């Protein structure tokens with residue numbers, strides 16, 4: 193895929209003085225970033241020949257430090273005054289430590305041709321796949337119901353659902369969707385999927401449709417797993433129409449973003465019994481409000497947006513940042529560079545494609 197700025201102009205390199213990061217970095221992560229920048233400065237083949245400082249803002253100092261950043265690495269979980277950041281005129285690159293870019297792809301960032309954005313797409317696919325399995329098996333085998341009976345010491349026996357033989361539809365066959373499909377395949381399921389780029393169908397997936405065939409996917413699926421990005425076209429994109437198209441007794445798992453789903457439609461379908469259960473790692477509002485009916489449904493499992501969490505999370509994010517810093521200063525295409533209007537990378541630029549190219 194061609195990008196408007198494949199090579200970084202020399203004057204732009206001259207102006208890069210400060211990297212600001214905001215994930216829970218340990219001293220060794222800062223040292224790794226500093227060592228990468230020092231190595232680039234010492235490399236005669238790299239046009240960087242001055243010091244670049246690394247400043248850890250945590251979440252607490254984002255507001256103060258982001259306007260001073262030339263490069264921002266992280267996932268801002270506090271509201272950012274983007275007008276102030278843009279007015280400062282320094283920021284040239286956001287390396288998100290999240291796959292989802294809803295935290296930074298505000299209209300001003302999208303419209304600004306001087307700001308490049310790259311994501312952590314696919315970087316957390318192994319753990320997101322495991323989280324999906326936890327939710328999926330949890331709702332099929334009624335773990336929530338049995339857990340609710342525990343305080344009363346109740347011994348409930350009832351038939352639970354099998355995964356085998358089911359048709360599983362995956363909405364969004366990117367890094368996470370593909371990892372989930374690969375791990376689901378041996379469980380004797382039929383896999384179908386939709387994607388914005390439906391060209392490259394992996395062998396374990398029977399059919400990969402373009403994104404607009406989402407209703408066909410719901411109609412053909414016993415279980416639907418949401419792994420698509422949140423952007424202006426996908427906000428509340430999945431709702432009553434799609435859920436109604438499912439066979440009665442279906443299941444929905446959301447490990448993407450709560451706001452891709454019309455949560456009221458989900459609640460209605462659970463209340464009416466049209467859906468037999470749901471597993472959500474993400475909700476429309478986070479934390480999920482105390483009065484949400486989702487809390488009380490006997491076959492809804494809720495986890496608090498922990499899909500990406502794993503012991504390796506920060507190491508992996510930092511490693512990607514270092515690889516991309518090398519590519520940035522050498523003028524090479526950045527891994528997971530996104531089309532800002534879409535909010536996700538082209539498959540050719542994806543982390544998964546880079547991993548494949550390394551093996």
Ligand SMILES: NC(=O)C1=CN([C@@H]2O[C@H](COP(=O)(O)OP(=O)(O)OC[C@H]3O[C@@H](n4cnc5c(N)ncnc54)[C@H](O)[C@@H]3O)[C@@H](O)[C@H]2O)C=CC1
Pocket residue numbers: 291292293312313314315316317320363364365366367368369386387388389403404419420421422426447448449473474497498499500501536537542
């Ligand atoms: N629960 C959690 O903790 C996590 C949630 N996420 C969410 O999951 C999303 C996907 O993550 P990755 O797979 O790593 O990103 P990715 O960028 O590798 O994959 C997204 C895929 O969705 C496709 N897509 C875009 N619009 C679509 C549409 N309307 N219908 C169907 N497919 C569409 C894209 O072509 C791409 O293949 C992220 O955007 C993020 O919001 C990601 C990581 C952790």
Ligand SMILES: O=C(O)C(=O)COP(=O)(O)O
Pocket residue numbers: 267289290291292293312316497500501
């Ligand atoms: O990578 C993503 O999109 C995630 O949702 C991960 O979120 P987190 O940075 O763990 O809050």
